[in-house]
Amino acid sequence: MPPRNPYIVMPRDAVTKxxxxxxxxxxxxxxxxxxxxxxxxxxxxxxxxxxxxAEVPREYAALRSGDPHHAAQWIRVAPxxxxxxxxxxxxxxxxxxxxxxxxELVPGVADPGNNLGVVVTHDPDLPPELxxxxxxxxxxWAVRRDGVEPLPxxxxxxxxxxxxxxxxxxxxxxATNSVMVVGCGSIGSAxxxxxxxxGVGRVELVDPDRFxxxxxxxxxxxxxxxxxxxxAAMKDHLAxxxxxxxxxxxxxxxxxxAHHIRPIVNSVDLVxxxxxxxxxxxxxxxxxxxAQKAAVLACMLDSGSIGEVIRLRPTSRFGCLLCLRQxxxxxxxxxxxxDQELEYGTGRVHQPMTAVPPDLRYIGTFAAKVAVATLLESxxxxxxxxxxxxxxxxxxxxxxxxxAPFNLSQAGDVRWSSIPRPRTSCPTCSPG
Numbered sequence: 001m002p003p004r005n006p007y008i009v010m011p012r013d014a015v016t017k018x019x020x021x022x023x024x025x026x027x028x029x030x031x032x033x034x035x036x037x038x039x040x041x042x043x044x045x046x047x048x049x050x051x052x053x054a055e056v057p058r059e060y061a062a063l064r065s066g067d068p069h070h071a072a073q074w075i076r077v078a079p080x081x082x083x084x085x086x087x088x089x090x091x092x093x094x095x096x097x098x099x100x101x102x103x104e105l106v107p108g109v110a111d112p113g114n115n116l117g118v119v120v121t122h123d124p125d126l127p128p129e130l131x132x133x134x135x136x137x138x139x140x141w142a143v144r145r146d147g148v149e150p151l152p153x154x155x156x157x158x159x160x161x162x163x164x165x166x167x168x169x170x171x172x173x174x175a176t177n178s179v180m181v182v183g184c185g186s187i188g189s190a191x192x193x194x195x196x197x198x199g200v201g202r203v204e205l206v207d208p209d210r211f212x213x214x215x216x217x218x219x220x221x222x223x224x225x226x227x228x229x230x231x232a233a234m235k236d237h238l239a240x241x242x243x244x245x246x247x248x249x250x251x252x253x254x255x256x257x258a259h260h261i262r263p264i265v266n267s268v269d270l271v272x273x274x275x276x277x278x279x280x281x282x283x284x285x286x287x288x289x290x291a292q293k294a295a296v297l298a299c300m301l302d303s304g305s306i307g308e309v310i311r312l313r314p315t316s317r318f319g320c321l322l323c324l325r326q327x328x329x330x331x332x333x334x335x336x337x338x339d340q341e342l343e344y345g346t347g348r349v350h351q352p353m354t355a356v357p358p359d360l361r362y363i364g365t366f367a368a369k370v371a372v373a374t375l376l377e378s379x380x381x382x383x384x385x386x387x388x389x390x391x392x393x394x395x396x397x398x399x400x401x402x403x404a405p406f407n408l409s410q411a412g413d414v415r416w417s418s419i420p421r422p423r424t425s426c427p428t429c430s431p432g
Contacts, residue, residue: 004142004149005116005142005149005151005152006032006037006038006039006116006118006142006151007036007037007038007039007152007153007154008030008038008039008040008041008118008120008140008151008152008153008154009038009039009040009041009063009153009154009156010040010041010054010120010138010153010154010155010156011040011041011054011055011056011057011060011063011156012155012156012157012158013054013055013056014028014041014044014054015138015155015156017044017046017052017054018044018046018074018076018120018122018138019122019124020046021044021045021046021047022047023045023046023047023048023076024075024076024108025073025074025075025076025108026044026045026046026073026074027045027051027071027072027073027074028041028043028044028045028071028072028073028074028118028120029041029042029043029051029068029069029070029071029072030042030068030070030071030072030118031063031065031066031067031068031070032066032067032068032070033062033063033065033066034066034067036062038062038066039070039072039118040056040063040066041054041072041120042054042056042068043068044074045074059240070118072117072118072119072120073109073110073117073118073119073120074119074120074121074122075106075107075108075109075119075120075121075122076121076122076123076124077106077121077122077123079123079125079127080105081105082105082106082121082123082139083121083123083126083130083135083136083139084130084135085097085105086121086135086139086141086150087130087133087134087135089149089150090150095149096147096148096149097147097148097149098147098148099143099144099145099146099147099148102141102143102148106119106121106141109143111145112143112144112145113145114145116142116143116144117142117143117144118140118141118142118143118151119140119141119143120138120139120140120141120153121138121139121141122137122138123137123139124137136153136155138153138155139151139153140152140153161242161243161244162197162199162242162244165199169198169199170199170376170380170382171199173376173379173380173382174198174199174200174201174372174375174376175199175200175201175244176201177200177201177202177269177270177375177379178200178201178202178203178204178267178268178269178270179195179200179202179203179204179268179269179270179271179272179371179375180203180204180205180206180264180265180268180270180271180272181195181203181204181205181206181272181274182206182207182254182261182271182272182273182274182275182280182284183206183207183254183273183274183275183276183280184205184206184207184209184230184231184234184274185207185209185215185218185219185230185274185275185276186215186218186219186355186357186360186361186364187274187298187299187300187360187363187364187367188205188207188272188274188275188364189219189220189221189230189234189364190220190360190361190362190363190364190365190368191272191274191298191364191365191367191368191371192205192220192234192238192364192368193220193238193241193364194364194365194368194369195272195368195371195372196238196241196242196245197242198368198369198372200245200371200372200375201245201246202245202246202247202248202268203238203245203246203247203248204247204248204250204264204267204268205230205231205234205235205247205248205249205250206231206250206252206254206261206264207229207230207231207250207251207252207275208229208251208252208253209229209230210227210228210229210230211225211226211227211228211229211230211233212226212227213226215230217357218355218356218357218360220234220237220361221233221234221237225237229249229251231249231250231251232249232251234247234249235247235248235249250264254273254275254280254283254284255279255280255283258283258287261283261287262287262291265287265288265291265293266291266293268293269293269294269375269379270293270294270295270296270371270374270375271284271287271288271293271294271295271296272295272296272297272298272367272368272371273285273295273296273297273298274297274298274299274364274367276299281297281299281321282321282322284297285297285312285320285321285322285428286320286428288312288314289312289314289320289428289429290428291314292314293314294311294312294313294314294374294378295311295312296309296310296311296312296367296370296371296374297309297310297312297321297367298310298363298364298366298367299336299363300355300359300360300363300396301334301336301406302334302399302402302406303354303355304354304355304356304359304396304397305395305396305397305398305399306393306394306395306396306398306402306406306408307359307362307363307366307393307394307396308336308391308392308393308394309363309366309367309370309391309392309394310324310390310391310392310419311370311374311387311390311391312390312419313374313378313390316421316422317421318390318418318419318420318421318422319419319420319421319422319423319426319429320422320426320428320429321428322423322426322427322428323419323420323421323422323423323426323428323429324391324419324420326423327419327420328405331403331404332403333402333403333404333405333406334402334403334406336406355396359396359397362394362396363394363396366392366394369385369387370387370392372385373385373386373387374387387416388416389416389417389418390417390418390419391405391416391417391418391419392414392415392416393405393406393408393414393415394408394413394414395408395409395410395411395412395413395414396411397411398410398411398413405417
């Protein structure tokens, strides 16, 4: 059932034009998008018989289409109870104010005749206590002769995007930080998106592969990117959604072109590896340790039944990936690196991906969370995001048939533990 009253959207430029006009009232032109039953303010009368277009940013495509021939009215109200009435009526569905009473409250309202009239009132001197109670500087009204009702109206805020989180999340600090994401597949693409959402200022993407049909099921990218190199397509994807972030694309193989990767590792604050297989993870562990940079490694194990996220910090307290794997081997645990690859002679290197898309995105986002917590703690002294350990095992579709610490039995379970100190014989941590 369609709503009785239209839904009005006011771009920021329309707000600015009304607020800056010397008139006390004027006309509006609304653009109607029938598919969404939405009216957008398209032009504002700012001077007598002078109507100026209300600019809508190009990225708001849904607000730029429709039929721009619907007349409305804006009125600046002197300090009175108009917006208090609006607040009161908005909280009581199906309650209206008489047309005659409304005209006394808001002088200058045009008679709608037998039609629906749309009025936007502006109270620039709204008392702070009304604002705190929920009243707005701008209010919409559906005007009919048989009664006037409050109209749903959305005002484009002055600040959008990550800046909305100022004071609630350390966006200023994280904007100065940088992360290299190695592997832009299903986990890596989710991690890159999450890093952008957390506000990390610069991301260096490293992956040599193209985005192909089989990737679409589990990837942040869609059909529009098939055939493109993953790093280039992800750079464009992130630019559309997070324009404040700097993204650099490197079409490099972290193993075969390690000599090109070293300078990138040196230039960032942290390395996040989501690449498949033994070699890329070992290379990232080695290069980041030598560069004295923290690293976060993320992967799926046991055909997608569990996820693993490892944090490697270049201190005397914690060893590298090889140190951790040797400790687990000594305990009789699964060889997690070999679990990701097929046996020789199968014609393929990596295990086929069997994990479901949300689980992969979960692990990618989880890895990004660990990366951000590490940046805040180590570089900014912010311990509010501190994580419980260095090695996390996450239950996704666990069967409970693996040796510890991989023996989770419930989906959603997360088991944290530490990692061993560097081995004296480790070629990464203790080079001879």
